[in-house]
Amino acid sequence: xxxxxxPIVAMAVLAVAFGVASLVxxxxxRPHRPNPVKLSPYECGNDPVRLPRGERFSVKFYVVxxxxxxxxxxxxxxxxxxxxxxxxxLFGLVEMAFxxxxxxxxxxxxxxxxxxxxxxxxxxxxxxxLASDSPRDPMAAADEELAAAxxxxxxxGAR
Amino acid sequence: MIDAPRxxxxxxxxxxxxxxxxxIALLASGFARRAAQAxxxxxTLAALAxxxxxxxxxxxRETTTALEGMVSIDRLAVVATLALCGIGAFGAYLxxxxxxxxxxxxxxxxxxxxxxxxxxxxxVAAADLIVVFLAVEVLSLALYVMTALTFRRGPTxxxxxxFLLGAFASAFLLYGVAMSYGASATTSVQGLxxxxxxxxxxxxxxxxxxxxxxxxxxxxxxxxxxxxxxxxVYQGAPSPVTAFMSAATKVAxxxxxxxxxxxxxxxxxxxxxxxxxxxxxxxxxxGSVLAIAQRDVKRMLAYSSVAQAGFILxxxxxxxxxxxxxxxxxxxSYSAAVVGAFGxxxxxxxxxxxxxxxxxxxxLGRRQPVLAALLSVFLLSLAGxxxxxxxxxxxxVFGAATSAGYWPLVLIGALASxxxxxxxxxxxxxMAMQEPRGVDIADPSPLPRLVLAVPAVTVVVxxxxxxxxxxxxxxxxxxxx
Amino acid sequence: xxxxxxxxxxxxxxxxATAIGMIVVRNAVHAAxxxxxxxxxxxxxxxxxxxxxxxxxxxxxxxxxxxxxxxFVIMLLGVDRGDAPGERLLGQRTTAVILAVAxxxxxxxxxxxxxxxxxxxxxxFDAVNPGGNPSALADVLFRDYxxxxxxxxxxxxxxxxxxxxxxxxxxxSLSQREIETHAGDDLEAYGLAAPGAPGTVxxxxx
Amino acid sequence: MIRLPLVLMxxxxxxxxxxxxxxxxxxxVMVLMAIELMLNAVNVNLVAFxxxxxxxxxxxxxxxxxxxxxxxxxxxxxxxxxxFRTRESINVDEVNLLKW
Numbered sequence: 030x031x032x033x034x035x036p037i038v039a040m041a042v043l044a045v046a047f048g049v050a051s052l053v054x055x056x057x058x059r060p061h062r063p064n065p066v067k068l069s070p071y072e073c074g075n076d077p078v079r080l081p082r083g084e085r086f087s088v089k090f091y092v093v094x095x096x097x098x099x100x101x102x103x104x105x106x107x108x109x110x111x112x113x114x115x116x117x118x119l120f121g122l123v124e125m126a127f128x129x130x131x132x133x134x135x136x137x138x139x140x141x142x143x144x145x146x147x148x149x150x151x152x153x154x155x156x157x158x159l160a161s162d163s164p165r166d167p168m169a170a171a172d173e174e175l176a177a178a179x180x181x182x183x184x185x186g187a188r
Numbered sequence: 189m190i191d192a193p194r195x196x197x198x199x200x201x202x203x204x205x206x207x208x209x210x211x212i213a214l215l216a217s218g219f220a221r222r223a224a225q226a227x228x229x230x231x232t233l234a235a236l237a238x239x240x241x242x243x244x245x246x247x248x249r250e251t252t253t254a255l256e257g258m259v260s261i262d263r264l265a266v267v268a269t270l271a272l273c274g275i276g277a278f279g280a281y282l283x284x285x286x287x288x289x290x291x292x293x294x295x296x297x298x299x300x301x302x303x304x305x306x307x308x309x310x311x312v313a314a315a316d317l318i319v320v321f322l323a324v325e326v327l328s329l330a331l332y333v334m335t336a337l338t339f340r341r342g343p344t345x346x347x348x349x350x351f352l353l354g355a356f357a358s359a360f361l362l363y364g365v366a367m368s369y370g371a372s373a374t375t376s377v378q379g380l381x382x383x384x385x386x387x388x389x390x391x392x393x394x395x396x397x398x399x400x401x402x403x404x405x406x407x408x409x410x411x412x413x414x415x416x417x418x419x420x421v422y423q424g425a426p427s428p429v430t431a432f433m434s435a436a437t438k439v440a441x442x443x444x445x446x447x448x449x450x451x452x453x454x455x456x457x458x459x460x461x462x463x464x465x466x467x468x469x470x471x472x473x474x475g476s477v478l479a480i481a482q483r484d485v486k487r488m489l490a491y492s493s494v495a496q497a498g499f500i501l502x503x504x505x506x507x508x509x510x511x512x513x514x515x516x517x518x519x520x521s522y523s524a525a526v527v528g529a530f531g532x533x534x535x536x537x538x539x540x541x542x543x544x545x546x547x548x549x550x551x552l553g554r555r556q557p558v559l560a561a562l563l564s565v566f567l568l569s570l571a572g573x574x575x576x577x578x579x580x581x582x583x584x585v586f587g588a589a590t591s592a593g594y595w596p597l598v599l600i601g602a603l604a605s606x607x608x609x610x611x612x613x614x615x616x617x618x619m620a621m622q623e624p625r626g627v628d629i630a631d632p633s634p635l636p637r638l639v640l641a642v643p644a645v646t647v648v649v650x651x652x653x654x655x656x657x658x659x660x661x662x663x664x665x666x667x668x669x
Numbered sequence: 670x671x672x673x674x675x676x677x678x679x680x681x682x683x684x685x686a687t688a689i690g691m692i693v694v695r696n697a698v699h700a701a702x703x704x705x706x707x708x709x710x711x712x713x714x715x716x717x718x719x720x721x722x723x724x725x726x727x728x729x730x731x732x733x734x735x736x737x738x739x740x741f742v743i744m745l746l747g748v749d750r751g752d753a754p755g756e757r758l759l760g761q762r763t764t765a766v767i768l769a770v771a772x773x774x775x776x777x778x779x780x781x782x783x784x785x786x787x788x789x790x791x792x793x794f795d796a797v798n799p800g801g802n803p804s805a806l807a808d809v810l811f812r813d814y815x816x817x818x819x820x821x822x823x824x825x826x827x828x829x830x831x832x833x834x835x836x837x838x839x840x841x842s843l844s845q846r847e848i849e850t851h852a853g854d855d856l857e858a859y860g861l862a863a864p865g866a867p868g869t870v871x872x873x874x875x
Numbered sequence: 876m877i878r879l880p881l882v883l884m885x886x887x888x889x890x891x892x893x894x895x896x897x898x899x900x901x902x903x904v905m906v907l908m909a910i911e912l913m914l915n916a917v918n919v920n921l922v923a924f925x926x927x928x929x930x931x932x933x934x935x936x937x938x939x940x941x942x943x944x945x946x947x948x949x950x951x952x953x954x955x956x957x958x959f960r961t962r963e964s965i966n967v968d969e970v971n972l973l974k975w
Contacts, residue, residue: 032672034716088836088956094741095832095949098734099825102942105726106818109807116804120192121811124818131822134211135829141218142833193812200816207823214830258816296834303827310820318936322820325943326827329950333831336954341961348958351951352906356897358947359913362940363890366917367779369933370883370924396779681885688889688912692896697904704908711915718882718926720934723918723941730941735911735948742952743904746959765898769891776887780880802934809931810938821942828946835953 092144103132199254199261201242202269203310209235210302217295228298229284235302236273236280239309243269251666253315257376260315260447263664264512268312268443271520272436276305278527278643279432282534285636286428290540294337301432304330308440317365317375317401317452320444324361324408327440328354331433335425338540346424353407353417361404367397368452380452391456398453398460402467405448408441411501412470415494419482422490427534427542430486434493434530435523442500442519450507451667461505465597468505471498472604480611485533486544488611489526492570495608496522502601503585506592512665514584517658521577521650525569528643532563535636538629549615551624558637559630560619562644569647571612572605577650584658673717680717684710697743701736708732722803882923889916903958907951914944 110117110125117124139145197204213231216223243266251262283297307326314320332354336347369375371393372383384394403414410418422430453460475495482488500522503515536552536559537544553560569576582605586598650656684707691703712727810818893916896909918937925933 088745091738091741091745091952091956092832092836094734094738095836095953096829098730098738098945098949099829099832101730101734102821102825102945105730105938105942106810106821109722109803109810112801112803113807113811117807117811118192124811124815127819128822131211131819132825134215135826138214138218138826139829139833141215141221142837144833144837193815195815210823211826214826255816256813258814294834296830300827300830300834303823303830306823316817318814318817318939319820322817322824322939322943325947326820326824329824329827329831329946332950332954333827333834336835336957339957339961344954344957344961347954348903351954352897352903352910355907355910355947355951356913358943359890359893359910359917362914362917363920365936366920366924369921369936370928373928373930375932375936392779396775677881681881685885685888685892688892691908691912692892692900692905697902700905700908704911707912708915711919714882714885714919715922718919718922720922720926720937723922723934723937726938726941727918730945731911731915735945738948738952739904739908742955745956746904762899765895768898769895772894773887773891776890777884780883780887805931806934806938810935813932814935814939817939821939824943824946828949831950831953835950835957 089147096139096144099135100132103129193256196254199246200259200310200313201246202239202273203306203313205235205239205242206302206306206309209238210299210306213302214296214299217299220295222293223295225284225288225293225295225298228295229280232280232298232302233277236277236305239305240270240273243273243309253376253378257378258316258319259310259313260377261313262667263660264443264446264516264667265313267516267661267664268439269309271439271523272305272308272312275432275436275439275523275527276301278531278639279428279436281639282428282431282527282531282636283426285631285633286426286534286540289631292338292540297334297337300330300334300337304334304432305436308436311440312443314444314447315377317368317377317380317448320448321358321361321365323444324405324441325358327437328358328408331429331437334429335421335433337429338426340540342424342542343426346421349417350421350425353414357404357407357414359404360400360407364397364400364402364404367393367400369397371397377447377452381454384453384455394453395456395459398449398456399463401448402445402460402463405441405445406467409438409445409497409500410494411467411497412474412494413467415471415475415497418494419478419487419490422493423484423486423544426540427486427530427537427544431527431530431534434489435527438493438497438500439519439523442515445504446512446515447667449504450512454507457507461592461594464501464504465594468498468501469597469600471495471501472601473498476604476607476611480607482611484545485549485615486530486542488615489529489533492608492612493526495604496526496570498604499582499585499601502594502597503588505594505597506588509662509665509667510591511588512667513658513661514581514588516661516664517577517650517654518581518585520657521569521581521647524643524646524650525566525576525578528640528647529563529566529570531636531640531643532559532566535559535631535640539631543629546615546618547626549618550622552619552630555624555628556630562637562640563619564616565644565647567612567616569651571609573609575648575651577647577654580651580654584654676713677717680710680713684714698740701739701743704739705732705736708736720802722806879923879927883920886916886920886923889913889919903955904952907948907955910951911944911948914940 106128107125110121114121209232213228213235216228216231246261247263247266249261251260253260280298280301283301287294287297304327307323307328307330311320311323311327314323332347332351335350336344365375368380371390372380374380374383380394384391407414407417422434425433449460449464450457472495475491475493475498479488479491479495482491496518500515500518503511503518505511533544534542536548536556538548549563552563565576569578572578572582582601586601589595589598589601687703687707687710691700691707694700694703708727708731712724712732715721715723715727890913893909893911893913896912897906900906900909918940921933921937921940923933925931925937
C-alpha cells in the first residue's frame with residue numbers, strides 16, 4: 030500500500046540532494062573575505078531602519094504570518110469540501126458559506142484594525158491615535174504625547 | 189445524494205445570541221476605532237439579556253440532543269447559561285467602569301467577553317467530547333487575550349502564565365478524549381456511556397481517559413495539584429477580568445464535568461470517586477492554608493477560590509440528582525460572592541495601576557463604609573457564615589457527600605472552612621478596627637456601589653430563603669444526556 | 670507487509686530522537702529545526718495509518734505555517750542566544766523526568782490492558798475510504814461534525830482578534846491621560862517618563 | 876500493518892517528552908514548542924485509533940486539533956512578543972513579578 034508513494038519519496042530525496050549539493054559545492058569553491066559592509070543587513074541600499082531596543086525587525090511581519098495561518102486553516106477545510114462538493118449538495122454549500130462568512134468577518138475586522146496597512150512605517154505608529162481619546166489627526170496626537178512626556182521629564186528633572 | 193442532517197438551530201439559541209453579539213461588537217470595534225465605550229457596554233448587556241431570554245425559553249423544551257448529537261438541551265444547561273449571563277453582565281459593567289475610569293480605550297474587550305461567554309454557554313450544553321474541547325479552547329483563548337488587555341507588566345505576565353498552563357491542560361484534556369475515543373469508538377457522551385456499560389468498551393483505557401479528562405478540566409478550575417497558576421493570574425489580571433474569569437470559568441467547567449463524569453463515565457463512578465475525593469480534600473486544605481499566609485487581597489481571594497473549587501468538587505462524589513443540585517447552588521452562591529468581592533477590590537485599588545495589598549484595606553470602614561460593608565457581606569458568604577448563601581451551599585454540599593458515604597471528606601471540609609473563616613474575618617477586622625493610612629484612592633462614583641449591591645442582596649436572600657431556587661436546581665439535576 | 674513495519678521502525682525512533690533532541694538542545698533555532706524534522710516524521714506516521722490527507726495537512730500547516738511563526742518569533746526577539754544554563758527551581762529537571770516517566774508507565778499499563786478488545790492490527794482502510802481519504806473525510810466532517818466545524822471558525826476569529834489587539838505596534842499604546850496621571854515605573858519600560866516623575870500615586874506600588 | 880499498541884506506545888513516549896519539555900524548559904518559546912509536540916502526540920494517537928476502529932471520526936478530530944493548535948500558537952506567540960516588550964526577556968523564571 031505504501032509503494033504508491035515511492036515516486037514522492039524519490040522526488041523528495043532528489044530535492045534534498047540538489048539543495049545540499051549546491052551548498053556544499055559553492056562552499057568549497059567561493060572566496061571567504063568578510064568585511065563589515067558586506068555583513069550589515071542589506072535593505073535595498075539604504076541603511077537599516079532603527080528599531081526599538083532588542084527587536085531586529087518590525088512586528089508587522091509577525092502579524093502577517095499570523096493572518097497567513099488563520100486563512101491557511103480555512104483553506105485546509107476547503108480541500109475536502111471541494112472534493113465532495115457534488116455529493117454534499119445544498120447543505121454542504123450553506124454550511125461552507127457560513128464558515129467562509131465568519132472568517133470573512135475576521136478579515137474585515139483585521140482590515141479595519143489596521144493589520145493590513147503596510148504603508149505606515151514603524152516610526153509613525155498608525156495606532157497611536159487608537160489609544161488617545163481625542164479623535165484628532167493621528168500624527169498630531171503622537172507628537173503631543175511625546176511632548177507631554179518630555180515635559181514630565183523636565184519637570185521631574187527641575188524638581 | 190446523501191441526505192442532509194437535521195439542523196435544530198433553536199437548540200443552541202443562547203450560544204448563537206452570544207456569538208452573534210460578539211461578531212457585531214467585533215465589527216463595531218473595527219469600524220469605530222475611537223468610539224466611546226458606553227454603546228459597546230449597553231450592546232453587550234442587550235446581547236446577554238437576549239441569551240438569557242432564549243435560555244429561559246429552552247426551560248420547558250423536552251430533554252434531547254440536537255445537531256447530530258453534538259449539543260444537549262436540558263435544564264442543567266439552562267440553569268448554567270442563566271448563571272453565566274448574570275456573571276457576564278457584571279463582568280461587562282465592571283470592565284466598562286474600569287476602562288472608563290482611566291480612559292484606556294479597548295473596545296475589543298466586549299467582543300472578547302461575548303466570545304468567552306458563547307464558549308462557556310456551548311460548554312455547558314456540549315454532549316460530545318469534541319464540542320467540549322472546542323468550547324474550552326474558545327473560552328480559554330478569549331480569556332488569555334482579555335487578561336493581557338492593558339499591556340502593563342502584571343497583566344502580560346499573568347496572561348503568559350495563564351496561556352502556558354492552559355495550553356498544557358488542554359493537551360491533557362485532549363489525551364483523555366483520545367483515550368476515551370479509543371475505549372468506546374465514539375466521542376459522544378451518550379455513546380461513551382452505552383459503550384462502557386456494555387461489553388464493547390475497554391474499561392482500563394476509559395479509566396485512564398477519564399483521569400486525564402479530570403486532570404485537564406482540573407487545571408481550568410484550579411484544583412490543587414494544578415492550581416499553581418491561579419494566584420499569579422488572579423492577581424496580575426485586571427480586576428474585572430479576574431471577577432468574570434474566576435466565577436464564569438468555574439460554573440462552565442464544573443457543569444461540563446458533571447456531564448462528563450456522571451453520564452459518560454457513569455459506570456466508572458465507583459473507581460473515579462476516590463480520586464475525586466482526594467482532589468477535593470487536597471484543594472480544600474491547601475487552598476485555605478495558603479490563603480492565610482497572603483498579604484494581598486487578590487492573592488488571598490485566588491487561594492480561597494482554590495479552596496472553594498475543592499468544596500464544589502466534594503459534591504461530585506455522589507453522582508445522583510442531589511449532588512448535582514448542591515453543586516449548582518454552591519456555584520451560584522460562590523459566583524455572586526466572588527464577582528462582588530473582586531468588584532469592590534477593583535473600586536478600592538485605584539484604577540489600572542492596581543494596589544491591592546492589605547494596607548489599602550486598613551481602616552476602610554471609616555473612609556468607605558459602603559464598600560467595606562459590601563465586601564464584608566461577600567467575605568462572610570465565601571467563609572460560609574450562617575446568614576449568607578455560602579452557609580446553605582456548604583450544608584447542601586456536605587449533605588450530598590455524607591449521603592454518598594464520604595463522611596471523612598466532610599470532616600476535612602468542615603476543618604478547612606473553619607481555617608478559611610479565619611482569613612476572611614481577618615480582612616473584615618482589618619477594615620473595621622484599624623486606623624486608615626496613606627492617601628485614599630478609592631473610586632467615589634455611586635453607580636458601581638449600586639450595581640455591587642445586587643450580588644450582595646442575592647447572597648443574603650439565598651442565605652435566608654434558599655427554597656427560592658433549590659427545587660428548580662433539583663429539577664436541573666436530572667441528567668439523561 | 671514488511672514495508673510498513675520497516676518504515677515504522679525507521680521513523681518512530683527518528684521522531685522520538687528529534688523530540689528529545691528538541692527538548693535537550695540549548696539553542697532555540699536548533700530546537701525549532703528538530704521540531705520541523707519531527708513534524709515530517711509524524712506526517713509519515715499518518716501515511717502509515719492510512720491518513721494521506723492528514724499527511725498533507727500536517728506538512729502544510731505545522732511544518733509550513735506554525736514553524737515559520739516559531740522561527741520568526743525566535744529571530745524577532747533574538748532568543749537564539751540560548752538558555753541560561755543551570756537550574757533555577759530546585760530539582761526542576763528531576764521532577765520533570767519523574768513526571769514524564771510516570772506518565773509513560775501509566776499509559777503503557779493502560780494500553781497493555783486496554784487493547785484487549787482490538788487484537789487485530791489496524792486493517793486496511795479501503796472499506797472506509799471508498800473515494801479516497803479526503804472524500805471519505807469530507808462525508809464525515811461536513812455531515813456528522815458540521816457543528817464543531819462552524820465553531821472552529823469562531824476560534825479563528827478570536828485568534829485574529831488576539832493578533833490585532835496584542836501584536837499590532839504597541840510602543841505608544843498608553844492613552845495620553847494615562848501618561849499624565851499615572852507616570853510611574855511601568856512607563857520607564859516605554860522610555861517615556863523619567864523615574865519619580867510627578868503624578869506617581871501615593872506610595873510606590875512595588 | 877503495524878500493531879496498534881506499538882503506535883500508542885510511540886505517541887505516549889512523544890507525549891511524555893512534551894511534558895518533560897514543558898516542565899523543564901525556561902524559555903517561553905521552547906515551552907510552546909513542547910506543547911505543540913504534545914498535541915502532535917495526541918493526533919497520532921487519534922489517527923491510530925481511527926485506523927484500528929475503521930472510522931473517520933478520529934481523523935476528523937485530528938483535523939480540528941490541528942486547527943486549534945494553529946490558532947493557539949498564534950496567540951501564544953503574540954503574548955510572548957508582548958512580554959518581551961514589557962520585560963526584555965521571556966525566561967519563564969524571570970517572570971516572577973507576581974511571585975509568592
